[in-house]
Amino acid sequence: MARYAIHNRLGGTQQSLSTSFKTIVAATAATATLTSAKIYEVAIGQDGTLNATDCQVVWDLSRQTAAGTSTAVTPTPLDGSTRAAGTVGSANFTAEGTITAASSVFTQSVNQRGTWRWQAADEGAMFVIPATNLSGFALRALSPTYVSTAVGEVKVLE
Amino acid sequence: MARFRSAGYSHYVDGTGRVHEHDTFTCRHCQKLVKVPAFAKPEDVGGLCYVCMAPVCPQCTDKGQCDPFEEKLKREEASYHARRSYL
Numbered sequence: 576m577a578r579y580a581i582h583n584r585l586g587g588t589q590q591s592l593s594t595s596f597k598t599i600v601a602a603t604a605a606t607a608t609l610t611s612a613k614i615y616e617v618a619i620g621q622d623g624t625l626n627a628t629d630c631q632v633v634w635d636l637s638r639q640t641a642a643g644t645s646t647a648v649t650p651t652p653l654d655g656s657t658r659a660a661g662t663v664g665s666a667n668f669t670a671e672g673t674i675t676a677a678s679s680v681f682t683q684s685v686n687q688r689g690t691w692r693w694q695a696a697d698e699g700a701m702f703v704i705p706a707t708n709l710s711g712f713a714l715r716a717l718s719p720t721y722v723s724t725a726v727g728e729v730k731v732l733e
Numbered sequence: 734m735a736r737f738r739s740a741g742y743s744h745y746v747d748g749t750g751r752v753h754e755h756d757t758f759t760c761r762h763c764q765k766l767v768k769v770p771a772f773a774k775p776e777d778v779g780g781l782c783y784v785c786m787a788p789v790c791p792q793c794t795d796k797g798q799c800d801p802f803e804e805k806l807k808r809e810e811a812s813y814h815a816r817r818s819y820l
Contacts, residue, residue: 606817611806629748636766680759681766686748693757693766699739699787700759705806707813 578615579650579660582728587646587667589724591623592632596715598668599727601639602650603711604704610661612733613701614712619683620690623723630720634691634727635682636702639713643672650731662704662711662731674713687721701732739788743768761787764802 583589583600590597599619604610619634645668650660665672680702685691695701704711714727741757743766755768761782767790769778779790784799 680764683745685745688748688750690746692744694742694744695759696740696742699761700741700757702759702764703802703806705809705813707810710809 576732577656577658577660578653578730578732579662580653580728580730581648581650581662581664581666583648583666583726585648585651585664585666587648589623589726590667590669591722591724592716592718593722594717594719596635596671596717598639598643598645598671598713598715599666599725600729601645601665601668601672601711601713602704602729602731603639603642603663603665603709604661604706605663606708608659608661608663609706609708610733611706612662612704612731613698614704614729615695615701615732616693616728616730617714618690618692618728619685619714619716619725621687621721621723621725623721623725625687625723626721628720630687630718631684632687632716632718632721632725633682633684635715636680636712637715638675638678639672639709639711640675641673641709643668644670653730660731661733672713674715680712687718704731741766758788760790760793761785761801762789762793762799765790765792
């Protein structure tokens, strides 16, 4: 078992949020390195210029089945593993991938100054990425008012 | 709820810097994350599936049938590998 971190500061240009969902980071399987993985930690927050009007940012973790337009990022090993991750990291989407309808496993509204972190306490709580090409999870955000950048991170176990 | 093997932990810092912490569980049937307020009754945050003996979210509780997520994944992966075998 090896653990990896995938976040949107590993590559590409951070995109400003808008009123429709924008994928910040995605973790998916790929045929070339087909492996099943589990997300055991999710962390979200906003790192751009705050809006003068106090406002919220809505985050969502949903299942993705086809890739959008994004920057590929290499998952960072967290435990000294020398093996490259089989899971593919994608960040800072400029065009959304295909999101499975009604597949959101969590949605969370946070204040623009707020942060949120979730950790699985055991394996049964982890979100499973199936060993199916392009399947995985997309961590997305939108805001009716906040129009700057955000940081999202998922940690995977495979 | 922490005794279930689907437990997690949510840590939220709001706009004023106040910290809100919750236990969570992950629905064994659909993987939805459910927050568990302190002293919440099990029936208020979902339920317990007596077939797979795991906590499930309110929506899956209402369905009244046991279809664990692992079984859904097996079906999806079997379908994927079957389709790839024709290539």
